[in-house]
Amino acid sequence: MSTQGKVITCKAAVAYEANRPLVIEDVEVAPPQAGEVRVQILFTALCHTDAYTWSGKDPEGLFPCILGHEAAGIVESVGEGVTEVQPGDHVIPCYQAECKECKFCKSGKTNLCGKIRGATGVGVMMNDKKSRFSVKGTPIYHFMGTSTFSQYTVVHDVSVAKIDPKAPLEKVCLLGCGVPTGLGAVWNTAKVEAGSNVAIFGLGTVGLAVAEGAKAAGASRIIGVDIDNRKFDRAKDFGVTEFVNPKDHEKPIQQVLVDMTDGGVDYSFECIGNVSIMRAALECCHKGWGTSVIVGVAASGQEIATRPFQLVTGRVWKGTAFGGFKSRSQVPQLVDKYMNKEIKIDEYITHTLTLEEINKAFELLHGGDCLRCVLKV
Ligand SMILES: NC(=O)C1=CN([C@@H]2O[C@H](COP(=O)(O)OP(=O)(O)OC[C@H]3O[C@@H](n4cnc5c(N)ncnc54)[C@H](OP(=O)(O)O)[C@@H]3O)[C@@H](O)[C@H]2O)C=CC1
Ligand SMILES: N[C@@H](CCC(=O)N[C@@H](CSC=O)C(=O)NCC(=O)O)C(=O)O
Ligand SMILES: [Zn+2]
Ligand SMILES: [Zn+2]
Numbered sequence: 001m002s003t004q005g006k007v008i009t010c011k012a013a014v015a016y017e018a019n020r021p022l023v024i025e026d027v028e029v030a031p032p033q034a035g036e037v038r039v040q041i042l043f044t045a046l047c048h049t050d051a052y053t054w055s056g057k058d059p060e061g062l063f064p065c066i067l068g069h070e071a072a073g074i075v076e077s078v079g080e081g082v083t084e085v086q087p088g089d090h091v092i093p094c095y096q097a098e099c100k101e102c103k104f105c106k107s108g109k110t111n112l113c114g115k116i117r118g119a120t121g122v123g124v125m126m127n128d129k130k131s132r133f134s135v136k137g138t139p140i141y142h143f144m145g146t147s148t149f150s151q152y153t154v155v156h157d158v159s160v161a162k163i164d165p166k167a168p169l170e171k172v173c174l175l176g177c178g179v180p181t182g183l184g185a186v187w188n189t190a191k192v193e194a195g196s197n198v199a200i201f202g203l204g205t206v207g208l209a210v211a212e213g214a215k216a217a218g219a220s221r222i223i224g225v226d227i228d229n230r231k232f233d234r235a236k237d238f239g240v241t242e243f244v245n246p247k248d249h250e251k252p253i254q255q256v257l258v259d260m261t262d263g264g265v266d267y268s269f270e271c272i273g274n275v276s277i278m279r280a281a282l283e284c285c286h287k288g289w290g291t292s293v294i295v296g297v298a299a300s301g302q303e304i305a306t307r308p309f310q311l312v313t314g315r316v317w318k319g320t321a322f323g324g325f326k327s328r329s330q331v332p333q334l335v336d337k338y339m340n341k342e343i344k345i346d347e348y349i350t351h352t353l354t355l356e357e358i359n360k361a362f363e364l365l366h367g368g369d370c371l372r373c374v375l376k377v
Helices: 048-054 103-107 169-176 178-190 204-217 231-236 253-260 274-284 328-337 355-365
Strands: 008-014 023-029 038-045 070-078 090-093 133-135 139-141 153-157 160-161 195-200 219-223 243-244 267-270 292-294 316-319 351-354 371-374
Touching: 008 139, 023 355, 038 090, 048 195, 070 243, 090 169, 090 292, 133 243, 139 355, 153 160, 169 328, 169 351, 169 371, 178 204, 178 267, 178 292, 178 328, 195 204, 195 292, 204 219, 204 231, 204 253, 219 231, 219 253, 231 243, 243 253, 253 274, 267 274, 274 292, 274 328, 351 355, 355 371
Parallel strands: 195 219, 195 267, 219 243, 267 292, 292 316, 351 371
Antiparallel strands: 008 023, 023 133, 038 070, 038 153, 038 371, 070 090, 090 160, 133 139
């Protein structure tokens, strides 16, 4: 029996309060309105940004909400006026939208899209500024315009990328966030050239994807910086050529890197979300041209600092969101790259669990062993 136009009751993990275990609930998911798409989520992974918002440190964090933004699924139904996807299409929800019409999308200078960002930042849909989720009549906020910790979700049509139906959804769900972010930070934001020296702070999924991207770009030295020595063995498989643990040194880590590289690295990437490390990442860059890219997300109230002299003398500070990739146009291309074995995905998946086990998955995220945990929804 078709569910089109009807409310669907399904399981979802609801975050009622910061830091309180998520609750698996029967959630009512309203049909998609004009310009919206209802998606059956089959697989979702956890990213550290989910943990960040759950921790209560995200200024845009709203509760109760349904978290999750790294997923893959199948379109169940579409609202009026939706032309680019139809029921049965395999899709990846994209927290970074791409409308192709707003001034951001048309600028050619950024992947940020302005069309629906105002609504996704306050946990609702653009049409009526309301949520499509409820539990016993109580609205539950959306998160990042995706809310993938649910068997069904509703997203804006500008936030959904149609992909090759042959692609394994249990793998390509990772192309919703962490892997593209790291690859794109190198290829789109920094534009690392062959022969460059690169430093990566934080060897989680995002940092390792930076390493993979830097290796593909032909970087000659890829220096991984992490506080856990056990990270190096795994990092070598992603392209890291040298490892530095700040705890093994008395000097500040930026000085250690400057000494190792004849004046500093050409490119550095902060993949942790720690503002002191962001400073170190800038200051380990070479005078005159070194570029540092902030990838990590820092908590509300945190600010970055350095001596302006660092910039006066030619270092460049940048940031990246979703690695600069234009989501609807380029996520399908990344899926094709995976299918052609040009980029890794499987190697980032260290754990697989079910949606019911989501609290265990969040615990795993805080142990050094877990890169991505994929949940069967
Ligand atoms: N800009 C964007 O578009 C995106 C940003 N992000 C952000 O990127 C960051 C990384 O995400 P993800 O890879 O999932 O997170 P992870 O937590 O898996 O990676 C961070 C790594 O840094 C290590 N680390 C922690 N403190 C230090 C330190 N002081 N020095 C060196 N290493 C340290 C962690 O070790 P341990 O595990 O032992 O703590 C971990 O290995 C997060 O802030 C996330 O929110 C994510 C996706 C997109
Ligand atoms: N609400 C957060 C925003 C944190 C943030 O910067 N998010 C990244 C994606 S992180 C994915 O895992 C991003 O793309 N930002 C651009 C955007 O428009 O949100 C906060 O305020 O800290
Ligand atoms: Zn993420
Ligand atoms: Zn746009």
